Amino acid sequence: MILIQSKRFYILVVSFLLGNILIAQTKKFQGQPPITIVSTQSKPVQEQWKGVFSFKEGDVYFSNNFDGGRLNGLIKNNDSTYTALITSENTPINMSPWYAFKIWSKRNQIINLVLTYQENAKHRYYPKQSNDGLHWQQIDSTQYIEYEKGDEDFGYNSLPVKIKMRLKVDQDTLWVASQELQTSKHVSDWSDGLVKEKFIDKKEIGRSRAGRPIEVITIGKKKVKRMVMVISRQHPPEVTGYLAMKSFVETITGNTKLAKRFRRKYTTHVVPLMNPDGVDNGHWRHNAGGIDLNRDWEQFNHPETRAVRDFMDRRKQETKGTFYFAIDFHSTWDDIYYTLGTELKGNMPGLVPDWLNAMKGEMKGYDPNIRPSSKIHPTAVSRNYFFAAHGAESLVFEIGDNTDREFIKEKGRIGAENLMRLMLERL
Numbered sequence: 562m563i564l565i566q567s568k569r570f571y572i573l574v575v576s577f578l579l580g581n582i583l584i585a586q587t588k589k590f591q592g593q594p595p596i597t598i599v600s601t602q603s604k605p606v607q608e609q610w611k612g613v614f615s616f617k618e619g620d621v622y623f624s625n626n627f628d629g630g631r632l633n634g635l636i637k638n639n640d641s642t643y644t645a646l647i648t649s650e651n652t653p654i655n656m657s658p659w660y661a662f663k664i665w666s667k668r669n670q671i672i673n674l675v676l677t678y679q680e681n682a683k684h685r686y687y688p689k690q691s692n693d694g695l696h697w698q699q700i701d702s703t704q705y706i707e708y709e710k711g712d713e714d715f716g717y718n719s720l721p722v723k724i725k726m727r728l729k730v731d732q733d734t735l736w737v738a739s740q741e742l743q744t745s746k747h748v749s750d751w752s753d754g755l756v757k758e759k760f761i762d763k764k765e766i767g768r769s770r771a772g773r774p775i776e777v778i779t780i781g782k783k784k785v786k787r788m789v790m791v792i793s794r795q796h797p798p799e800v801t802g803y804l805a806m807k808s809f810v811e812t813i814t815g816n817t818k819l820a821k822r823f824r825r826k827y828t829t830h831v832v833p834l835m836n837p838d839g840v841d842n843g844h845w846r847h848n849a850g851g852i853d854l855n856r857d858w859e860q861f862n863h864p865e866t867r868a869v870r871d872f873m874d875r876r877k878q879e880t881k882g883t884f885y886f887a888i889d890f891h892s893t894w895d896d897i898y899y900t901l902g903t904e905l906k907g908n909m910p911g912l913v914p915d916w917l918n919a920m921k922g923e924m925k926g927y928d929p930n931i932r933p934s935s936k937i938h939p940t941a942v943s944r945n946y947f948f949a950a951h952g953a954e955s956l957v958f959e960i961g962d963n964t965d966r967e968f969i970k971e972k973g974r975i976g977a978e979n980l981m982r983l984m985l986e987r988l
């Protein structure tokens with residue numbers, strides 16, 4: 562008996578110590594500093610030269626001539642080494658240095674490709690490659706070298722200044738990109754697939770600054786008074802947030818009892834691509850007006866934010882209904898949720914904390930990083946606007962750049978299931 566008890570005690574001590582070690586080892590992203598309020602008046606954008614980069618003596622070709630492409634300069638160092646320059650659409654800008662290009666060669670060979678960036682910018686996204694622009698995999702780590710990497714866990718000081726990749730090239734096109742390409746064409750192919758269901762509809766609610774459609778997908782009956790708003794991709798490189806949104810939305814459109822019940826009671830409106838110009842032009846952050854759309858939810862200087870504002874106002878008027886929940890999907894250094902302080906009570910108080918808790922309970926070992934804020938004005942960001950203008954319980958759902966893609970799908974699915982259940986319970 563004494564032995565068993567002491568064994569238990571020993572196990573307790575060991576697990577306590579291990580727990581502490583684990584806590585000490587798992588560093589959490591501390592979140593972004595408070596948002597600075599800036600003018601969102603349009604600023605000039607540096608248009609990217611588009612075409613095929615080739616050399617007099619050489620048989621390797623590079624192209625940025627496709628939607629989502631970004632490659633701003635290229636030199637040939639020697640027979641097998643090339644250096645690319647990646648620059649942003651304008652400055653100052655958030656450190657989300659997007660790149661995407663195609664490579665092919667007249668003969669089979671291995672090349673070295675160095676990626677460099679404009680002054681004060683560093684390499685952030687682990688390169689992915691594809692043979693068709695649809696299916697992507699990470700470049701093998703043995704073929705990838707980072708230079709002058711910072712020693713912090715997150716942010717600017719965690720990044721290398723430049724990288725070198727070894728790539729096998731031949732006559733077939735090799736695609737290289739910072740994240741999986743999800744351009745306006747990919748997004749509309751996805752929504753075209755969804756609207757085959759009779760309870761899903763899509764329509765244009767405005768045009769971007771460069772004339773691309775801003776589309777809303779509506780799931781459920783249009784006359785239902787209870788509404789949910791979902792947006793994503795205000796920031797072009799934030800593909801992982803978009804992937805979570807996709808899985809979240811697909812779960813709401815699913816064939817389950819839960820989803821069917823939810824759709825009878827709530828209508829969900831989704832704007833999957835808030836910034837199509839930025840996405841198709843390979844921007845790091847901004848729209849074609851050269852500004853961060855997620856600072857324009859107070860000033861509404863841009864057609865993309867105005868389209869969503871006006872759509873929500875119209876829906877509210879037409880249905881005499883209520884937006885209960887609103888979510889904006891993004892990506893950052895690590896999974897994090899920017900919520901509102903619990904003292905701010907909207908149309909369904911407590912929904913967001915309950916929801917995040919329920920998700921946490923279902924994903925063993927997963928401890929989401931939750932950062933509430935109680936500063937609503939000036940609204941500037943979508944989360945604040947959705948709450949201030951509509952009383953919608955709202956949050957920013959951020960997925961890490963490198964979060965496992967299967968786990969992202971899982972989070973989207975579990976997120977939607979728990980949200981639907983909780984919102985039905987509160988009827």
Ligand SMILES: [Zn+2]
Binds near residue numbers: 796799891892
């Ligand atoms: Zn973002």
